[in-house]
Amino acid sequence: MKQSKNRAHTFAEHVLKVNHAGENGAVHIYAGQLVFGRLTAPGLVAELREFRIHEETHREIFASELRRRGIRRCRSFVLCAIGGYVLGLMTGLFGRTAIAATTVAVERVVLAHLREQLRFLDGSDAEAAAAISHIVADEQEHHDRSATHAAEGKFWPAVLSPVVEISTESVIWLGMRL
Ligand SMILES: [Fe+2]
Numbered sequence: 001m002k003q004s005k006n007r008a009h010t011f012a013e014h015v016l017k018v019n020h021a022g023e024n025g026a027v028h029i030y031a032g033q034l035v036f037g038r039l040t041a042p043g044l045v046a047e048l049r050e051f052r053i054h055e056e057t058h059r060e061i062f063a064s065e066l067r068r069r070g071i072r073r074c075r076s077f078v079l080c081a082i083g084g085y086v087l088g089l090m091t092g093l094f095g096r097t098a099i100a101a102t103t104v105a106v107e108r109v110v111l112a113h114l115r116e117q118l119r120f121l122d123g124s125d126a127e128a129a130a131a132i133s134h135i136v137a138d139e140q141e142h143h144d145r146s147a148t149h150a151a152e153g154k155f156w157p158a159v160l161s162p163v164v165e166i167s168t169e170s171v172i173w174l175g176m177r178l
């Protein structure tokens with residue numbers, strides 16, 4: 001009994017660290033997209049700024065949960081920032097449907113992980129589950145609003161979706177093992 005409780009605790013700590021790093025990645029994706037997006041997708045700028053503010057709030061939710069538990073941030077924290085920023089810069093260069101397709105692909109993977117995390121943590125770590133529950137509605141909104149923009153094009157969603165999904169899965173997989 002004690003052992004399974006410890007295991008659940010360790011899983012919760014991993015999840016909080018990975019989510020914290022992931023939100024840092026998300027902040028930097030939008031920051032990167034805004035660099036060229038101002039020129040290539042002016043109609044998305046207000047929305048990208050709005051999403052970036054959500055991601056900063058999400059990052060703070062996980063940061064404060066880590067602080068409260070005395071846990072250090074994930075070693076993938078800086079990697080997420082760099083990777084996110086590069087992904088944001090590149091997709092921002094390609095314009096509106098590339099930007100939106102990136103968000104759809106990232107959020108699809110993220111939402112699946114968040115729901116799985118909630119299933120595991122619901123009975124074992126109420127605070128961690130609450131932190132995750134807070135952000136799910138925002139991520140769903142980012143996904144849904146971006147999906148309507150991405151549907152305006154065929155090329156970038158087809159090209160970017162598999163690449164971005166695999167990259168996002170890999171970062172989460174790596175983060176859970178660091
Ligand atoms: Fe987020």
Ligand SMILES: [Fe+2]
Nearest residue numbers: 026138139142
């Ligand atoms: Fe998001």
